[in-house]
Amino acid sequence: MFLEIRIxxxxxxxxxxxxxxxxxAAILEGFYAQSIPLFGAERRGAPVSxxxxxxxxxxxxxxxxxxxxxxAVCDPILLYMKEVFDGVVDGTxxxxxxxxxxxxxxxxxxxxxxxxxxxxxxxVSAGWAILSTVIFGAVSKVTGVVSKGTVPKVxxxxxxxxxxxxxxxxxxxxxxxxxxx
Amino acid sequence: MIATxxxxxxHGVKAARAEVVAAYPITxxxxxxxxxxxxxxxxxxxxxxxxxxxxxxxxxxxxxASACGAxxxxxxxxxxxxxxxxxxxxxxxxxxPVVMAVVTRTLAPPWSIWNEHTxxxxxxxxxxxxxxxxxxxxxxxxxxxxxKIAEDGRVRQPVxxxxxxxxxxxxxxxxxxxxxxxxxxxxxxPERNWKVLDxxxxxxxxxxxxxxxxxxxxxxxxxxxxxSAHLIEEVALEFSRISGREQTGLVEGYKTSxxxxxxxxxxxxxxxxxDAADTLREEGVKAGVARLRVIRPFxxxxxxxxxxxxxxxxxxxxxYSFGCGGIIxxxxxxxxxxxxxxxxxxxxxRDLSISDFMGVAKDALRRSEAGEEGGEIWWGTKRHQ
Numbered sequence: 095m096f097l098e099i100r101i102x103x104x105x106x107x108x109x110x111x112x113x114x115x116x117x118x119a120a121i122l123e124g125f126y127a128q129s130i131p132l133f134g135a136e137r138r139g140a141p142v143s144x145x146x147x148x149x150x151x152x153x154x155x156x157x158x159x160x161x162x163x164x165x166a167v168c169d170p171i172l173l174y175m176k177e178v179f180d181g182v183v184d185g186t187x188x189x190x191x192x193x194x195x196x197x198x199x200x201x202x203x204x205x206x207x208x209x210x211x212x213x214x215x216x217x218v219s220a221g222w223a224i225l226s227t228v229i230f231g232a233v234s235k236v237t238g239v240v241s242k243g244t245v246p247k248v249x250x251x252x253x254x255x256x257x258x259x260x261x262x263x264x265x266x267x268x269x270x271x272x273x274x275x
Numbered sequence: 276m277i278a279t280x281x282x283x284x285x286h287g288v289k290a291a292r293a294e295v296v297a298a299y300p301i302t303x304x305x306x307x308x309x310x311x312x313x314x315x316x317x318x319x320x321x322x323x324x325x326x327x328x329x330x331x332x333x334x335x336x337x338x339x340a341s342a343c344g345a346x347x348x349x350x351x352x353x354x355x356x357x358x359x360x361x362x363x364x365x366x367x368x369x370x371x372p373v374v375m376a377v378v379t380r381t382l383a384p385p386w387s388i389w390n391e392h393t394x395x396x397x398x399x400x401x402x403x404x405x406x407x408x409x410x411x412x413x414x415x416x417x418x419x420x421x422x423k424i425a426e427d428g429r430v431r432q433p434v435x436x437x438x439x440x441x442x443x444x445x446x447x448x449x450x451x452x453x454x455x456x457x458x459x460x461x462x463x464x465p466e467r468n469w470k471v472l473d474x475x476x477x478x479x480x481x482x483x484x485x486x487x488x489x490x491x492x493x494x495x496x497x498x499x500x501x502x503s504a505h506l507i508e509e510v511a512l513e514f515s516r517i518s519g520r521e522q523t524g525l526v527e528g529y530k531t532s533x534x535x536x537x538x539x540x541x542x543x544x545x546x547x548x549x550d551a552a553d554t555l556r557e558e559g560v561k562a563g564v565a566r567l568r569v570i571r572p573f574x575x576x577x578x579x580x581x582x583x584x585x586x587x588x589x590x591x592x593x594x595y596s597f598g599c600g601g602i603i604x605x606x607x608x609x610x611x612x613x614x615x616x617x618x619x620x621x622x623x624x625r626d627l628s629i630s631d632f633m634g635v636a637k638d639a640l641r642r643s644e645a646g647e648e649g650g651e652i653w654w655g656t657k658r659h660q
């Protein structure tokens with residue numbers, strides 16, 4: 095088993111954290127995992143990406159993910175960027191934060207209103223919905239290797255108290271809410 | 276646990292019980308010091324954190340602390356390392372066993388925050404022992420080993436180790452720290468029985484040395500750095516025992532036995548080179564990898580043994596010496612008579628994939644078989660239109 099995931103979003107949405115949490119969850123499931131942020135434009139709102147690798151055997155490589163099996167897109171407007179589709183092949187699953195299914199032929203699309211879930215759980219900072227935990231939950235489900243019970247464990251290792259509980263609710267809603275792929 | 280390369284270094288420094296940390300922030304190193312500051316603030320680590328006004332002062336503070344017998348640590352990157360350079364040489368030529376993490380980053384101009392090794396290699400003549408890390412785990416393991424090597428009475432020279440910007444510094448991987456009592460047994464408190472600053476028995480540091488004595492001082496550093504090669508292997512072996520993880524001393528040979536082409540690499544891309552060697556072997560190309568874990572003392576003999584009998588040596592340099600060539604390429608060329616092709620690649624943080632390493636290995640083999648004696652190849656440079 096070797097799985098590569100790339101998350102596209104905007105600076106401030108929490109995609110580096112999401113990619114890290116996916117790796118952490120996979121490690122708890124007994125796999126080897128790694129998360130690699132693509133740094134550059136570390137500005138709020140700028141397009142950014144971050145990747146995760148999950149494997150049955152130790153991961154030695156440190157190059158960027160070129161052919162992701164799963165691509166998560168945290169802002170549907172980013173679907174107009176060619177970078178989102180770099181190295182994407184038939185069978186790549188797109189996890190898209192959107193209320194309606196975009197017209198994308200030839201891909202398996204998993205849909206999720208991540209922004210809605212984040213806002214419902216009060217995960218908003220400076221007017222921005224923080225999507226890290228919702229996307230973490232949704233992508234964890236799509237990987238097929240992270241069980242639902244592992245998701246709260248990862249979150250509670252990072253946050254305490256009420257913040258942890260709100261994020262657990264958001265991540266679980268993401269895990270359960272991701273539709274059809 | 277899961278940690279970035281930077282945080283792994285901080286955990287290593289905590290386990291090593293460093294007593295003085297002096298640093299100035301610079302991307303992509305800052306996380307190391309932020310984490311250490313967090314440990315100290317929470318009381319998980321007992322150390323003096325000095326927030327200095329520059330990297331030059333950071334190293335000066337570490338030298339002062341070290342002169343008093345304290346275990347001192349700092350971290351920096353690119354421009355910061357160059358600004359620190361006068362004091363880097365002072366630590367090396369003064370034999371102060373400071374430990375420093377260098378997150379390797381491209382030198383400006385133009386401004387860049389991405390990975391390149393020219394910054395750390397620019398300090399190669401400063402009398403420091405220099406290592407390069409391949410993984411998050413090795414960044415942690417090397418931190419503990421660095422203090423042990425630096426403080427050994429047979430060496431007593433500073434040690435720096437490099438982490439590739441972002442692809443190691445900010446990449447999260449599984450990290451298994453050693454138990455604190457194991458770390459303590461491996462690295463006891465520094466022996467302070469050497470000449471420390473003592474008002475009852477004053478000595479001076481930084482005095483002038485005339486032509487009658489300077490050569491002997493340098494000769495002594497030469498001998499200790501040279502002899503550290505043996506200690507580095509010894510310390511790696513000892514750490515393998517306590518950690519249960521096989522450690523690399525000077526050079527890691529991967530599938531080099533019977534190899535026709537050997538990729539010589541250093542740093543975080545080494546794993547990509549090994550994956551490339553695996554795929555090449557499946558395709559019937561006998562490829563291997565020689566990973567330089569140590570740059571100083573330069574492991575010439577180990578390299579010679581590792582590449583012996585191959586048709587082509589492909590040295591991949593993520594650095595450059597203008598008017599000369601790849602820095603590691605030139606050093607490898609001085610160590611072996613094998614046909615060597617020097618690939619300049621990944622400059623300014625350009626990503627090096629497994630297919631790049633496969634391409635490099637095949638290209639070197641093809642050139643060697645065509646009778647080329649060697650040469651320098653800029654790999655993947657875009658052609659001007």
